[in-house]
Amino acid sequence: xxxxxxxxxxxxxxxxxxxxGTEFELKAFNKVKRAVENxxxxxxxxxxxxxxxxxxxxxxxxxxSFSLIIFLLYLNILMIMSLILIHILLxxxxxxxxxxxxxxxxxxxxxxxxxxxxxxxxxxxxxIKNNDRIAxxxxxxxxxxxxxxxxxxxxxIKLWISSSIVLAAIIIxxxxxxxxxxxxxxxxxxxxxxxNIFASIIMILNTTDNSSIGAVDNASGIACNLELVNYYTIxxxxxxxxxxxxxxxxxxxxxxxxxxxxYNNLENFDTEKSIIFNFESIAKHAFLFPGGKxxxxxxxxxxxxxxxxxxxRINHFITNRVFGTHSDGGFLGDRxxxxxxxxxxxxxxxxxxxxxxxxxxxxxLLKKVCLVLTDALKDYxxxxxx
Numbered sequence: 001x002x003x004x005x006x007x008x009x010x011x012x013x014x015x016x017x018x019x020x021g022t023e024f025e026l027k028a029f030n031k032v033k034r035a036v037e038n039x040x041x042x043x044x045x046x047x048x049x050x051x052x053x054x055x056x057x058x059x060x061x062x063x064x065s066f067s068l069i070i071f072l073l074y075l076n077i078l079m080i081m082s083l084i085l086i087h088i089l090l091x092x093x094x095x096x097x098x099x100x101x102x103x104x105x106x107x108x109x110x111x112x113x114x115x116x117x118x119x120x121x122x123x124x125x126x127x128i129k130n131n132d133r134i135a136x137x138x139x140x141x142x143x144x145x146x147x148x149x150x151x152x153x154x155x156x157i158k159l160w161i162s163s164s165i166v167l168a169a170i171i172i173x174x175x176x177x178x179x180x181x182x183x184x185x186x187x188x189x190x191x192x193x194x195x196n197i198f199a200s201i202i203m204i205l206n207t208t209d210n211s212s213i214g215a216v217d218n219a220s221g222i223a224c225n226l227e228l229v230n231y232y233t234i235x236x237x238x239x240x241x242x243x244x245x246x247x248x249x250x251x252x253x254x255x256x257x258x259x260x261x262x263y264n265n266l267e268n269f270d271t272e273k274s275i276i277f278n279f280e281s282i283a284k285h286a287f288l289f290p291g292g293k294x295x296x297x298x299x300x301x302x303x304x305x306x307x308x309x310x311x312x313r314i315n316h317f318i319t320n321r322v323f324g325t326h327s328d329g330g331f332l333g334d335r336x337x338x339x340x341x342x343x344x345x346x347x348x349x350x351x352x353x354x355x356x357x358x359x360x361x362x363x364x365l366l367k368k369v370c371l372v373l374t375d376a377l378k379d380y381x382x383x384x385x386x
Contacts, residue, residue, distance in 0.1 A: 021112025054103035114250030139221030140252030143214025221279030276339030278329030
């Protein structure tokens with residue numbers, strides 16, 4: 001059965017700083033490993049190395065390079081020198097973009113180690129046709145703190161994008177359409193230029209450290225994932241038509257490196273028949289963040305979750321992900337896997353800060369989330385028609 005006491009115990013167990021690629025993240029991994037071993041379940045360890053370049057240095061290079069290019073084009077003086085600088089900056093920017101198309105392959109600046117843990121529980125059906133149906137539950141193990149809160153970073157990114165678009169339009173109009181009225185456009189462009197430079201400076205000044213215990217993000221997700229592992233360890237709770245996978249990823253907070261490694265080595269996973277659930281920062285409310293293409297079975301399970309019998313209100317949160325933000329669920333959704341992130345919008349107020357503490361979390365809510373998921377999968381499994 002689903003037990004709130006065990007959820008609370010695991011929440012406290014994992015609420016400590018766990019920065020990606022450090023001994024602290026490894027400590028969290030070992031705690032999960034011992035918990036799975038105590039349940040006599042088989043598991044797979046996926047070890048990998050990664051660089052912090054993509055998550056911590058690349059954004060600074062990209063934002064600063066583009067802002068400097070915009071600034072030089074806006075000034076439109078000393079053109080020979082400016083063109084040389086623009087070509088250098090463009091080369092740096094393009095090289096960085098190409099390099100980060102596969103960021104998990106980058107192995108310079110800082111070479112760190114991390115690992116995923118994957119538990120697989122087979123369906124109770126002996127029908128070989130059922131082996132390609134998987135319900136995957138995920139939660140990341142690491143945490144981080146940053147100088148600026150998530151909401152501030154999102155607003156800064158939006159400010160940078162909007163001011164860049166305005167400046168680009170002003171530059172085009174000034175140099176190509178309204179020739180002779182350059183002074184007016186110089187004056188008009190001062191305000192968006194200041195905003196753009198300000199946004200770039202904030203992005204550069206943002207730093208990452210290990211000062212957050214990551215209770216909401218994401219000890220709450222680890223506790224939910226472990227609770228479902230405990231529940232489905234009992235044979236009579238297992239599903240008939242779905243195998244169950246439980247994935248604990250490393251280095252999510254450093255550019256989703258763990259899930260990238262998992263996906264690059266993924267086999268025998270039918271995206272049309274399987275579904276994913278990503279536990280990501282649950283505190284006092286539950287939201288579904290749809291990801292990827294939603295097939296019929298994903299929509300059916302969605303309906304069961306929303307219309308649950310556990311008196312749990314679950315809201316849909318439909319929004320486009322902000323450029324520069326990452327999550328394990330978002331990564332898989334972009335690659336066509338069906339499913340949902342389960343998290344909370346309000347948690348942005350203290351995520352990635354020392355204020356991400358246990359008192360922000362309602363463990364009864366975590367229990368209800370687990371119960372609603374098990375109910376929905378049981379109902380869907382019992383009525384499953386291929």
